[in-house]
Amino acid sequence: MRKKRLYWTLQVLGWGIYFLANFIAISLDPQGLGVEGMRDSRTQLLIHTPSMLLVSHFFIRGLIISRSWLNINISRIIPRILGVIALSAAIVVLVSYPLYYLAGTTELPSGILDALFGFIAFLLLFTIWSAIYFLYHFLESNNRSLKYEAAMNEMHLNQLKSQLNPHFIFNALNSMRALVDEDPTKAKVAITQLSNILRNSLITDKKRVVSFGDELNTVKDYLALESIRFEERLVISYQIDPKSDGYEIPPMMVQTLVENAIKHGVSNLVKGGIIEIQSNVEHSILILKIRNSGQLVDTPSKRGGRKGVGLINTKERLKLIYGEAASFRIYNENNKFVVTEVKIPQRI
Numbered sequence: 631m632r633k634k635r636l637y638w639t640l641q642v643l644g645w646g647i648y649f650l651a652n653f654i655a656i657s658l659d660p661q662g663l664g665v666e667g668m669r670d671s672r673t674q675l676l677i678h679t680p681s682m683l684l685v686s687h688f689f690i691r692g693l694i695i696s697r698s699w700l701n702i703n704i705s706r707i708i709p710r711i712l713g714v715i716a717l718s719a720a721i722v723v724l725v726s727y728p729l730y731y732l733a734g735t736t737e738l739p740s741g742i743l744d745a746l747f748g749f750i751a752f753l754l755l756f757t758i759w760s761a762i763y764f765l766y767h768f769l770e771s772n773n774r775s776l777k778y779e780a781a782m783n784e785m786h787l788n789q790l791k792s793q794l795n796p797h798f799i800f801n802a803l804n805s806m807r808a809l810v811d812e813d814p815t816k817a818k819v820a821i822t823q824l825s826n827i828l829r830n831s832l833i834t835d836k837k838r839v840v841s842f843g844d845e846l847n848t849v850k851d852y853l854a855l856e857s858i859r860f861e862e863r864l865v866i867s868y869q870i871d872p873k874s875d876g877y878e879i880p881p882m883m884v885q886t887l888v889e890n891a892i893k894h895g896v897s898n899l900v901k902g903g904i905i906e907i908q909s910n911v912e913h914s915i916l917i918l919k920i921r922n923s924g925q926l927v928d929t930p931s932k933r934g935g936r937k938g939v940g941l942i943n944t945k946e947r948l949k950l951i952y953g954e955a956a957s958f959r960i961y962n963e964n965n966k967f968v969v970t971e972v973k974i975p976q977r978i
Contacts, residue, residue, distance in 0.1 A: 690714055715760055723748055850934065860896065
């Protein structure tokens with residue numbers, strides 16, 4: 631109903647503007663028609679304007695809908711549309727000019743030449759009408775496709791986040807498990823840190839992005855838990871550019887990458903290793919690097935576990951949110967470190 635009301639509003643408004651503009655132009659009498667000539671021109675305008683409205687609605691629009699031309703590639707139906715436009719102009723001429731004659735606004739001999747010029751004018755007007763009609767439906771269809779794609783992306787993004795959260799909780803609880811009997815005091819601290827992480831996780835669960843500073847605080851709590859478990863085997867270093875706080879990133883993304891670095895790097899080394907988190911801003915791009923001791927021997931898809939769900943999800947989330955503007959890569963740096971690098975644009 632809303633779409634139908636919009637159509638008729640635009641239809642009446644469009645032809646109304648046409649009528650009003652021509653009525654004013656006739657009243658100014660730029661051609662020197664005189665009082666009688668202006669009266670005849672107004673009468674003709676009053677006759678053919680509603681005729682054009684009716685023909686555009688019942689004939690042109692009727693054929694477009696009945697033949698489903700809106701669902702066909704426009705290049706294939708251009709010849710047919712042009713034919714319909716020409717036929718519509720001819721119909722208006724055949725309807726209007728006899729009425730002009732009956733109203734006494736034109737004479738039959740001179741009316742033939744006038745009809746030719748009228749046909750050309752009607753042809754142009756119907757071409758404009760058809761172009762606007764097809765453009766409106768093209769934009770509406772494109773907008774509907776974009777909304778559908780956005781809804782599907784949002785659904786996919788929520789599915790990815792739901793996969794990440796249980797994985798994170800499981801690993802965080804594993805970090806605390808050994809503390810309960812060995813050091814109850816540290817266990818209480820770890821429980822507090824875990825509750826902070828879970829609270830932040832619940833708050834950010836419905837967000838597409840969070841500030842880099844908030845994400846970094848969650849990572850620090852997570853690494854504090856891991857430090858209790860690994861003790862001196864885990865060395866943590868932060869090199870954070872203050873300008874990084876002005877950027878937004880997917881929630882739990884850095885925590886997932888740090889967890890991956892510990893699980894597949896530091897934990898596999900007898901003497902442990904280093905986790906370095908570095909951020910830098912260059913040319914309005916946030917460059918985040920997570921460097922961990924170890925070597926990348928498997929393909930990235932295998933390295934994340936469970937068919938690389940951690941790294942795969944990170945890549946897909948970046949693509950869904952930032953498109954091609956963000957990048958992700960993981961590589962060996964000399965023979966001692968693995969670097970995970972993420973580049974994120976500043977969202978405006």
